[in-house]
Amino acid sequence: MKLSGKVALVTGGSRGIGAAIAKRLAREGAKVAITWSTNPDKATEVVGSIKAAGGHAIAIQADSANPADIRRAVASVVEQEGGLDILINNAGVATMVPVEEFQEADFDRLIAVNVKGVYVATQEALRHLKAGGRIINIGSINAEVVPFPGMAIYAMSKAAIATFTRGLAREVGARGITVNNIQPGPVNTDMNPADSDFAETLRGLMAVPRYGSAEEIAGLAAYLASDESAFVTGASWNIDGGFAL
Structure with a gap:
């Protein structure tokens, strides 16, 4: 129970990697809040699973492309749980289209969620995080490796997160707050299933x-959220099965 007494917010925590992280942090003793955007049933499942295992969890509807929603979600966590210790910036979207064909509306939403959403959630969380606070961004190995056409815009958004992590770590280190970036490679989720034809190419x-499992990503997140990682900050952690070698 190395996170006992901690309060964690996982954006986009109703499915995939976010859901696995929420469950793992709760298993380590944290009180967990997740945000969801479009599927309340999935959020209810995650909260129910955590409670059934003896943990504490709440779900908050918030579109990570909407700054007002994000700010309201952070404020709600602080109000309901009495504070905030861990922010997991997990919410993200992916559109794989060549640059020449990329629609401006799709570009705006991808950047709104993957970049601006991280900035807004982080800015709001920093109003409440104290010494020992943790900010963990979920980036992508595509920040470093772009093996196929059509991934330039998505890769750009995740590279921005890696750089933001390094810069922010400098800003908040003296406050005892660490900032790290997890860069998963191919992970078996509903967005990228391990049994697809595309998966064979990636392997x-x-x-x-x-493929990795969401639970493997969650294990790294739990370490970075704990006191054991207090001397680790500004780092991008590749957890990719050697994809970037």
């Missing part, structure tokens, strides 16, 4: 020829 690019 051929990896040193460990299998």
Whole structure:
């Protein structure tokens, strides 16, 4: 129970990697809040699973493309749980289209969620985080490796997060707050299933020829959220089965 007494907010925590992180942090003793955008049933499932295991969880509807929603979500967590210790910036979207064909509306939403949403959530959380606070961004290995056409805009958004992590770590380190970036490679989720034809291609690019699990990403997040990682900040952690080698 290394996170006992901590309060964590996981944006986009109703499915995939976010859901796995929420469950793992709760298992480590944290009180967990998740945000969801369009599927209340999935959020209810995650909260129910955490409570059934003896943990504490709440769900808050918030579109990570809407700054007002994000600010309201952070304020709601602080009001309901009495504070905030851990922010997991997990919410993200992916559109894979060549730059020449990329629609401006799709570009605006991708940047709104993947970049501006992280900035807004972080800015709001910093009003409440104290010494020992943790900010963990969920980026992507595509910040470093872009193996196929059509990924330039998505990769740009995730590279921005890696750089933001380094800069922010400098700003808040003296306050005892750490900032780290997890860069998953291919992970088996509903957005990128391990049994697809595309997955076979990706496995051929990896040193460990299998998809990762959301639970493996959650294990790294739990470490970075804990006191054990107090001397680790500004780092981008590749957890990718050797995809970037």
